[in-house]
Amino acid sequence: MRRVFLFALTALAAVASAEKVVVGRLGRAKTAAQIYAAPSAKAKVLSRVKAGVNLVVKKEGSNWLTVVMTDHRLAYIPAQTVEVLPYEYVEDRSQAVVKQTRNTRSTYVASRGGVPRGTTDARYQLAEYAQKFEGTTPYKWGGNEIGSGIDCSGFVKKMYGAIGVSLPRTAAEQARVGMKITRYEDLRPGDRLYFWDAKRGKIGHTGIYVGGGYFTHSSSGHNGIAKDFLSARWQKICVDARR
Structure with missing residues:
Protein backbone atom coordinates (compact mmCIF):
# COMPACT_ATOMS: atom_id res chain seq x y z
CA MET A 1 0.00 0.00 0.00
CA ARG A 2 1.37 3.40 -0.95
CA ARG A 3 1.26 5.66 2.08
CA VAL A 4 0.70 9.39 1.79
CA PHE A 5 1.53 10.99 5.10
CA LEU A 6 -0.49 13.81 6.61
CA PHE A 7 0.85 17.21 7.53
CA ALA A 8 2.68 16.89 10.84
CA LEU A 9 2.60 20.20 12.67
CA THR A 10 4.70 21.39 15.59
CA ALA A 11 4.71 24.92 17.04
CA LEU A 12 8.34 25.92 16.53
CA ALA A 13 8.80 29.70 16.19
CA ALA A 14 6.78 32.92 16.32
CA VAL A 15 6.36 34.54 12.91
CA ALA A 16 4.51 37.30 11.13
CA SER A 17 2.70 36.14 8.01
CA ALA A 18 1.21 37.96 5.03
CA GLU A 19 -1.14 36.78 2.28
CA LYS A 20 -2.29 33.80 4.36
CA VAL A 21 -4.88 31.27 3.26
CA VAL A 22 -6.75 29.29 5.90
CA VAL A 23 -6.65 25.64 4.85
CA GLY A 24 -8.51 24.20 7.83
CA ARG A 25 -8.41 23.53 11.56
CA LEU A 26 -5.72 21.70 13.49
CA GLY A 27 -6.75 18.30 14.83
CA ARG A 28 -4.97 15.68 16.90
CA ALA A 29 -5.55 11.93 16.71
CA LYS A 30 -6.89 10.63 20.04
CA THR A 31 -6.25 7.02 19.06
CA ALA A 32 -4.55 5.13 16.25
CA ALA A 33 -6.74 5.43 13.18
CA GLN A 34 -6.96 4.77 9.45
CA ILE A 35 -7.36 7.42 6.76
CA TYR A 36 -9.77 6.54 3.95
CA ALA A 37 -10.26 7.68 0.36
CA ALA A 38 -14.00 8.11 1.02
CA PRO A 39 -16.17 8.54 4.15
CA SER A 40 -16.68 4.80 4.57
CA ALA A 41 -14.84 2.07 6.46
CA LYS A 42 -15.11 0.00 3.27
CA ALA A 43 -13.19 2.59 1.22
CA LYS A 44 -9.51 2.31 0.30
CA VAL A 45 -7.12 2.95 3.20
CA LEU A 46 -4.66 5.71 2.25
CA SER A 47 -2.67 5.96 5.46
CA ARG A 48 -2.60 5.19 9.16
CA VAL A 49 -1.84 7.55 12.03
CA LYS A 50 -0.81 6.98 15.62
CA ALA A 51 -2.33 8.67 18.66
CA GLY A 52 -0.96 12.18 19.09
CA VAL A 53 -0.36 12.87 15.39
CA ASN A 54 -1.57 16.31 14.25
CA LEU A 55 -3.87 16.61 11.24
CA VAL A 56 -5.30 19.38 9.07
CA VAL A 57 -9.10 19.17 9.28
CA LYS A 58 -10.80 20.71 6.25
CA LYS A 59 -14.41 19.93 7.15
CA GLU A 60 -16.14 18.57 10.23
CA GLY A 61 -19.03 16.13 10.19
CA SER A 62 -20.83 14.12 12.84
CA ASN A 63 -19.29 10.81 11.72
CA TRP A 64 -16.36 11.76 9.48
CA LEU A 65 -13.79 14.53 9.26
CA THR A 66 -12.32 15.62 5.93
CA VAL A 67 -8.54 15.99 6.25
CA VAL A 68 -5.86 17.35 3.91
CA MET A 69 -3.05 15.06 2.76
CA THR A 70 0.50 16.22 2.04
CA ASP A 71 -0.23 16.12 -1.70
CA HIS A 72 -3.30 18.32 -1.02
CA ARG A 73 -5.80 15.55 -1.73
CA LEU A 74 -8.77 15.27 0.61
CA ALA A 75 -9.24 12.14 2.70
CA TYR A 76 -11.47 11.00 5.56
CA ILE A 77 -11.00 9.88 9.16
CA PRO A 78 -13.62 8.77 11.72
CA ALA A 79 -14.66 11.83 13.73
CA GLN A 80 -14.51 10.05 17.08
CA THR A 81 -10.78 9.40 16.65
CA VAL A 82 -9.78 13.09 16.37
CA GLU A 83 -9.88 16.06 18.73
CA VAL A 84 -10.36 19.27 16.74
CA LEU A 85 -8.29 22.03 18.34
CA PRO A 86 -8.86 25.83 18.45
CA TYR A 87 -6.15 26.49 15.86
CA GLU A 88 -6.27 27.32 12.17
CA TYR A 89 -3.88 25.85 9.63
CA VAL A 90 -2.73 28.81 7.53
CA GLU A 91 -0.60 28.42 4.41
CA ASP A 92 1.33 30.71 2.08
CA ARG A 93 3.74 30.00 -0.79
CA SER A 94 6.77 29.09 1.31
CA GLN A 95 5.63 28.11 4.79
CA ALA A 96 2.85 26.60 6.83
CA VAL A 97 1.48 28.53 9.78
CA VAL A 98 -0.65 27.41 12.70
CA LYS A 99 -2.60 30.27 14.25
CA GLN A 100 -4.40 30.04 17.57
CA THR A 101 -7.89 31.35 16.84
CA ARG A 102 -8.73 32.21 20.46
CA ASN A 103 -5.56 34.15 21.18
CA THR A 104 -4.21 36.25 18.33
CA ARG A 105 -0.95 36.85 20.19
CA SER A 106 0.17 33.28 19.46
CA THR A 107 1.19 32.50 15.88
CA TYR A 108 3.56 29.67 15.03
CA VAL A 109 5.39 28.37 11.99
CA ALA A 110 5.51 24.66 11.26
CA SER A 111 7.80 23.49 8.49
CA ARG A 112 6.61 20.56 6.39
CA GLY A 113 10.16 19.42 5.66
CA GLY A 114 11.81 19.04 2.27
CA VAL A 115 12.68 21.91 -0.05
CA PRO A 116 10.40 24.98 0.23
CA ARG A 117 9.33 26.47 -3.09
CA GLY A 118 11.77 28.97 -4.49
CA THR A 119 14.74 27.98 -2.32
CA THR A 120 18.08 26.61 -3.46
CA ASP A 121 19.52 26.29 0.05
CA ALA A 122 21.71 23.17 0.05
CA ARG A 123 20.60 22.23 3.57
CA TYR A 124 16.94 22.06 2.54
CA GLN A 125 17.95 19.96 -0.44
CA LEU A 126 19.95 17.71 1.87
CA ALA A 127 16.90 17.19 4.13
CA GLU A 128 14.81 16.23 1.09
CA TYR A 129 17.55 13.96 -0.25
CA ALA A 130 18.12 12.16 3.07
CA GLN A 131 14.46 11.19 3.37
CA LYS A 132 14.62 9.31 0.08
CA PHE A 133 16.67 6.58 1.77
CA GLU A 134 14.16 5.80 4.51
CA GLY A 135 13.31 2.11 4.44
CA THR A 136 16.03 1.30 1.90
CA THR A 137 19.07 0.44 4.01
CA PRO A 138 19.55 -1.69 7.16
CA TYR A 139 21.32 -0.41 10.24
CA LYS A 140 24.90 -1.67 10.55
CA TRP A 141 27.28 -0.62 13.31
CA GLY A 142 30.33 0.89 11.64
CA GLY A 143 28.65 0.66 8.24
CA ASN A 144 29.27 3.33 5.63
CA GLU A 145 27.25 2.33 2.60
CA ILE A 146 23.70 3.06 1.50
CA GLY A 147 22.11 -0.22 0.50
CA SER A 148 24.37 -2.69 2.29
CA GLY A 149 24.29 -1.13 5.76
CA ILE A 150 25.10 2.10 7.55
CA ASP A 151 25.09 3.48 11.09
CA CYS A 152 23.85 6.86 12.32
CA SER A 153 27.02 8.91 11.96
CA GLY A 154 27.91 7.17 8.71
CA PHE A 155 24.52 8.19 7.32
CA VAL A 156 24.92 11.83 8.37
CA LYS A 157 28.46 11.92 6.99
CA LYS A 158 27.28 10.39 3.69
CA MET A 159 24.40 12.86 3.31
CA TYR A 160 26.55 15.89 4.05
CA GLY A 161 29.18 14.57 1.67
CA ALA A 162 26.54 14.71 -1.07
CA ILE A 163 26.49 18.53 -0.75
CA GLY A 164 30.26 18.80 -0.54
CA VAL A 165 30.64 19.02 3.25
CA SER A 166 33.19 16.67 4.84
CA LEU A 167 32.36 15.60 8.41
CA PRO A 168 34.29 13.46 10.91
CA ARG A 169 33.23 9.81 11.16
CA THR A 170 31.76 9.50 14.68
CA ALA A 171 28.79 11.31 16.19
CA ALA A 172 30.88 12.68 19.07
CA GLU A 173 33.41 14.14 16.63
CA GLN A 174 30.73 15.55 14.33
CA ALA A 175 29.10 17.35 17.28
CA ARG A 176 32.18 19.57 17.57
CA VAL A 177 31.93 20.79 13.97
CA GLY A 178 29.72 23.57 12.59
CA MET A 179 27.60 26.38 14.01
CA LYS A 180 25.96 25.45 17.30
CA ILE A 181 22.16 25.74 17.53
CA THR A 182 21.03 26.40 21.09
CA ARG A 183 17.22 26.60 20.77
CA TYR A 184 14.78 24.11 19.28
CA GLU A 185 12.82 26.92 17.64
CA ASP A 186 15.92 27.83 15.63
CA LEU A 187 16.23 24.39 14.02
CA ARG A 188 16.03 24.33 10.23
CA PRO A 189 15.81 21.40 7.80
CA GLY A 190 19.29 19.99 7.25
CA ASP A 191 20.57 20.74 10.77
CA ARG A 192 22.33 17.89 12.58
CA LEU A 193 21.05 16.58 15.94
CA TYR A 194 23.22 14.79 18.51
CA PHE A 195 21.97 12.56 21.31
CA TRP A 196 23.53 11.42 24.58
CA ASP A 197 24.26 7.74 25.19
CA ALA A 198 24.03 7.29 28.97
CA LYS A 199 25.55 3.81 28.89
CA ARG A 200 28.70 5.03 27.17
CA GLY A 201 28.72 8.44 28.84
CA LYS A 202 29.09 10.39 25.60
CA ILE A 203 27.27 11.45 22.45
CA GLY A 204 26.34 8.24 20.70
CA HIS A 205 23.65 8.99 18.15
CA THR A 206 22.88 11.53 15.44
CA GLY A 207 20.28 12.38 12.83
CA ILE A 208 19.23 15.09 10.38
CA TYR A 209 16.36 17.45 11.17
CA VAL A 210 13.91 17.54 8.25
CA GLY A 211 11.29 20.00 9.52
CA GLY A 212 7.90 19.78 11.18
CA GLY A 213 9.44 18.40 14.37
CA TYR A 214 10.83 15.31 12.61
CA PHE A 215 14.33 13.99 12.00
CA THR A 216 15.66 11.13 9.87
CA HIS A 217 18.39 8.79 11.08
CA SER A 218 19.88 5.33 10.77
CA SER A 219 18.52 3.62 13.85
CA LEU A 230 11.49 14.86 18.05
CA SER A 231 9.34 13.96 21.04
CA ALA A 232 10.01 14.76 24.69
CA ARG A 233 11.93 11.49 24.98
CA TRP A 234 14.31 12.49 22.19
CA GLN A 235 14.55 16.11 23.33
CA LYS A 236 15.61 14.95 26.79
CA ILE A 237 18.75 13.31 25.39
CA CYS A 238 19.40 15.77 22.53
CA VAL A 239 22.49 17.56 23.83
CA ASP A 240 23.71 19.34 20.70
CA ALA A 241 22.61 20.58 17.29
CA ARG A 242 24.84 21.87 14.52
CA ARG A 243 24.45 23.62 11.18
Whole structure:
Protein backbone atom coordinates (compact mmCIF):
# COMPACT_ATOMS: atom_id res chain seq x y z
CA MET A 1 0.00 0.00 0.00
CA ARG A 2 1.37 3.40 -0.95
CA ARG A 3 1.26 5.66 2.08
CA VAL A 4 0.70 9.39 1.79
CA PHE A 5 1.53 10.99 5.10
CA LEU A 6 -0.49 13.81 6.61
CA PHE A 7 0.85 17.21 7.53
CA ALA A 8 2.68 16.89 10.84
CA LEU A 9 2.60 20.20 12.67
CA THR A 10 4.70 21.39 15.59
CA ALA A 11 4.71 24.92 17.04
CA LEU A 12 8.34 25.92 16.53
CA ALA A 13 8.80 29.70 16.19
CA ALA A 14 6.78 32.92 16.32
CA VAL A 15 6.36 34.54 12.91
CA ALA A 16 4.51 37.30 11.13
CA SER A 17 2.70 36.14 8.01
CA ALA A 18 1.21 37.96 5.03
CA GLU A 19 -1.14 36.78 2.28
CA LYS A 20 -2.29 33.80 4.36
CA VAL A 21 -4.88 31.27 3.26
CA VAL A 22 -6.75 29.29 5.90
CA VAL A 23 -6.65 25.64 4.85
CA GLY A 24 -8.51 24.20 7.83
CA ARG A 25 -8.41 23.53 11.56
CA LEU A 26 -5.72 21.70 13.49
CA GLY A 27 -6.75 18.30 14.83
CA ARG A 28 -4.97 15.68 16.90
CA ALA A 29 -5.55 11.93 16.71
CA LYS A 30 -6.89 10.63 20.04
CA THR A 31 -6.25 7.02 19.06
CA ALA A 32 -4.55 5.13 16.25
CA ALA A 33 -6.74 5.43 13.18
CA GLN A 34 -6.96 4.77 9.45
CA ILE A 35 -7.36 7.42 6.76
CA TYR A 36 -9.77 6.54 3.95
CA ALA A 37 -10.26 7.68 0.36
CA ALA A 38 -14.00 8.11 1.02
CA PRO A 39 -16.17 8.54 4.15
CA SER A 40 -16.68 4.80 4.57
CA ALA A 41 -14.84 2.07 6.46
CA LYS A 42 -15.11 0.00 3.27
CA ALA A 43 -13.19 2.59 1.22
CA LYS A 44 -9.51 2.31 0.30
CA VAL A 45 -7.12 2.95 3.20
CA LEU A 46 -4.66 5.71 2.25
CA SER A 47 -2.67 5.96 5.46
CA ARG A 48 -2.60 5.19 9.16
CA VAL A 49 -1.84 7.55 12.03
CA LYS A 50 -0.81 6.98 15.62
CA ALA A 51 -2.33 8.67 18.66
CA GLY A 52 -0.96 12.18 19.09
CA VAL A 53 -0.36 12.87 15.39
CA ASN A 54 -1.57 16.31 14.25
CA LEU A 55 -3.87 16.61 11.24
CA VAL A 56 -5.30 19.38 9.07
CA VAL A 57 -9.10 19.17 9.28
CA LYS A 58 -10.80 20.71 6.25
CA LYS A 59 -14.41 19.93 7.15
CA GLU A 60 -16.14 18.57 10.23
CA GLY A 61 -19.03 16.13 10.19
CA SER A 62 -20.83 14.12 12.84
CA ASN A 63 -19.29 10.81 11.72
CA TRP A 64 -16.36 11.76 9.48
CA LEU A 65 -13.79 14.53 9.26
CA THR A 66 -12.32 15.62 5.93
CA VAL A 67 -8.54 15.99 6.25
CA VAL A 68 -5.86 17.35 3.91
CA MET A 69 -3.05 15.06 2.76
CA THR A 70 0.50 16.22 2.04
CA ASP A 71 -0.23 16.12 -1.70
CA HIS A 72 -3.30 18.32 -1.02
CA ARG A 73 -5.80 15.55 -1.73
CA LEU A 74 -8.77 15.27 0.61
CA ALA A 75 -9.24 12.14 2.70
CA TYR A 76 -11.47 11.00 5.56
CA ILE A 77 -11.00 9.88 9.16
CA PRO A 78 -13.62 8.77 11.72
CA ALA A 79 -14.66 11.83 13.73
CA GLN A 80 -14.51 10.05 17.08
CA THR A 81 -10.78 9.40 16.65
CA VAL A 82 -9.78 13.09 16.37
CA GLU A 83 -9.88 16.06 18.73
CA VAL A 84 -10.36 19.27 16.74
CA LEU A 85 -8.29 22.03 18.34
CA PRO A 86 -8.86 25.83 18.45
CA TYR A 87 -6.15 26.49 15.86
CA GLU A 88 -6.27 27.32 12.17
CA TYR A 89 -3.88 25.85 9.63
CA VAL A 90 -2.73 28.81 7.53
CA GLU A 91 -0.60 28.42 4.41
CA ASP A 92 1.33 30.71 2.08
CA ARG A 93 3.74 30.00 -0.79
CA SER A 94 6.77 29.09 1.31
CA GLN A 95 5.63 28.11 4.79
CA ALA A 96 2.85 26.60 6.83
CA VAL A 97 1.48 28.53 9.78
CA VAL A 98 -0.65 27.41 12.70
CA LYS A 99 -2.60 30.27 14.25
CA GLN A 100 -4.40 30.04 17.57
CA THR A 101 -7.89 31.35 16.84
CA ARG A 102 -8.73 32.21 20.46
CA ASN A 103 -5.56 34.15 21.18
CA THR A 104 -4.21 36.25 18.33
CA ARG A 105 -0.95 36.85 20.19
CA SER A 106 0.17 33.28 19.46
CA THR A 107 1.19 32.50 15.88
CA TYR A 108 3.56 29.67 15.03
CA VAL A 109 5.39 28.37 11.99
CA ALA A 110 5.51 24.66 11.26
CA SER A 111 7.80 23.49 8.49
CA ARG A 112 6.61 20.56 6.39
CA GLY A 113 10.16 19.42 5.66
CA GLY A 114 11.81 19.04 2.27
CA VAL A 115 12.68 21.91 -0.05
CA PRO A 116 10.40 24.98 0.23
CA ARG A 117 9.33 26.47 -3.09
CA GLY A 118 11.77 28.97 -4.49
CA THR A 119 14.74 27.98 -2.32
CA THR A 120 18.08 26.61 -3.46
CA ASP A 121 19.52 26.29 0.05
CA ALA A 122 21.71 23.17 0.05
CA ARG A 123 20.60 22.23 3.57
CA TYR A 124 16.94 22.06 2.54
CA GLN A 125 17.95 19.96 -0.44
CA LEU A 126 19.95 17.71 1.87
CA ALA A 127 16.90 17.19 4.13
CA GLU A 128 14.81 16.23 1.09
CA TYR A 129 17.55 13.96 -0.25
CA ALA A 130 18.12 12.16 3.07
CA GLN A 131 14.46 11.19 3.37
CA LYS A 132 14.62 9.31 0.08
CA PHE A 133 16.67 6.58 1.77
CA GLU A 134 14.16 5.80 4.51
CA GLY A 135 13.31 2.11 4.44
CA THR A 136 16.03 1.30 1.90
CA THR A 137 19.07 0.44 4.01
CA PRO A 138 19.55 -1.69 7.16
CA TYR A 139 21.32 -0.41 10.24
CA LYS A 140 24.90 -1.67 10.55
CA TRP A 141 27.28 -0.62 13.31
CA GLY A 142 30.33 0.89 11.64
CA GLY A 143 28.65 0.66 8.24
CA ASN A 144 29.27 3.33 5.63
CA GLU A 145 27.25 2.33 2.60
CA ILE A 146 23.70 3.06 1.50
CA GLY A 147 22.11 -0.22 0.50
CA SER A 148 24.37 -2.69 2.29
CA GLY A 149 24.29 -1.13 5.76
CA ILE A 150 25.10 2.10 7.55
CA ASP A 151 25.09 3.48 11.09
CA CYS A 152 23.85 6.86 12.32
CA SER A 153 27.02 8.91 11.96
CA GLY A 154 27.91 7.17 8.71
CA PHE A 155 24.52 8.19 7.32
CA VAL A 156 24.92 11.83 8.37
CA LYS A 157 28.46 11.92 6.99
CA LYS A 158 27.28 10.39 3.69
CA MET A 159 24.40 12.86 3.31
CA TYR A 160 26.55 15.89 4.05
CA GLY A 161 29.18 14.57 1.67
CA ALA A 162 26.54 14.71 -1.07
CA ILE A 163 26.49 18.53 -0.75
CA GLY A 164 30.26 18.80 -0.54
CA VAL A 165 30.64 19.02 3.25
CA SER A 166 33.19 16.67 4.84
CA LEU A 167 32.36 15.60 8.41
CA PRO A 168 34.29 13.46 10.91
CA ARG A 169 33.23 9.81 11.16
CA THR A 170 31.76 9.50 14.68
CA ALA A 171 28.79 11.31 16.19
CA ALA A 172 30.88 12.68 19.07
CA GLU A 173 33.41 14.14 16.63
CA GLN A 174 30.73 15.55 14.33
CA ALA A 175 29.10 17.35 17.28
CA ARG A 176 32.18 19.57 17.57
CA VAL A 177 31.93 20.79 13.97
CA GLY A 178 29.72 23.57 12.59
CA MET A 179 27.60 26.38 14.01
CA LYS A 180 25.96 25.45 17.30
CA ILE A 181 22.16 25.74 17.53
CA THR A 182 21.03 26.40 21.09
CA ARG A 183 17.22 26.60 20.77
CA TYR A 184 14.78 24.11 19.28
CA GLU A 185 12.82 26.92 17.64
CA ASP A 186 15.92 27.83 15.63
CA LEU A 187 16.23 24.39 14.02
CA ARG A 188 16.03 24.33 10.23
CA PRO A 189 15.81 21.40 7.80
CA GLY A 190 19.29 19.99 7.25
CA ASP A 191 20.57 20.74 10.77
CA ARG A 192 22.33 17.89 12.58
CA LEU A 193 21.05 16.58 15.94
CA TYR A 194 23.22 14.79 18.51
CA PHE A 195 21.97 12.56 21.31
CA TRP A 196 23.53 11.42 24.58
CA ASP A 197 24.26 7.74 25.19
CA ALA A 198 24.03 7.29 28.97
CA LYS A 199 25.55 3.81 28.89
CA ARG A 200 28.70 5.03 27.17
CA GLY A 201 28.72 8.44 28.84
CA LYS A 202 29.09 10.39 25.60
CA ILE A 203 27.27 11.45 22.45
CA GLY A 204 26.34 8.24 20.70
CA HIS A 205 23.65 8.99 18.15
CA THR A 206 22.88 11.53 15.44
CA GLY A 207 20.28 12.38 12.83
CA ILE A 208 19.23 15.09 10.38
CA TYR A 209 16.36 17.45 11.17
CA VAL A 210 13.91 17.54 8.25
CA GLY A 211 11.29 20.00 9.52
CA GLY A 212 7.90 19.78 11.18
CA GLY A 213 9.44 18.40 14.37
CA TYR A 214 10.83 15.31 12.61
CA PHE A 215 14.33 13.99 12.00
CA THR A 216 15.66 11.13 9.87
CA HIS A 217 18.39 8.79 11.08
CA SER A 218 19.88 5.33 10.77
CA SER A 219 18.52 3.62 13.85
CA SER A 220 19.16 0.22 15.39
CA GLY A 221 15.65 0.43 16.88
CA HIS A 222 14.16 0.70 13.38
CA ASN A 223 16.85 -1.58 11.92
CA GLY A 224 17.54 1.00 9.27
CA ILE A 225 16.99 4.54 8.05
CA ALA A 226 13.71 5.97 9.32
CA LYS A 227 11.99 9.16 10.43
CA ASP A 228 11.10 9.90 14.06
CA PHE A 229 9.29 12.73 15.79
CA LEU A 230 11.49 14.86 18.05
CA SER A 231 9.34 13.96 21.04
CA ALA A 232 10.01 14.76 24.69
CA ARG A 233 11.93 11.49 24.98
CA TRP A 234 14.31 12.49 22.19
CA GLN A 235 14.55 16.11 23.33
CA LYS A 236 15.61 14.95 26.79
CA ILE A 237 18.75 13.31 25.39
CA CYS A 238 19.40 15.77 22.53
CA VAL A 239 22.49 17.56 23.83
CA ASP A 240 23.71 19.34 20.70
CA ALA A 241 22.61 20.58 17.29
CA ARG A 242 24.84 21.87 14.52
CA ARG A 243 24.45 23.62 11.18
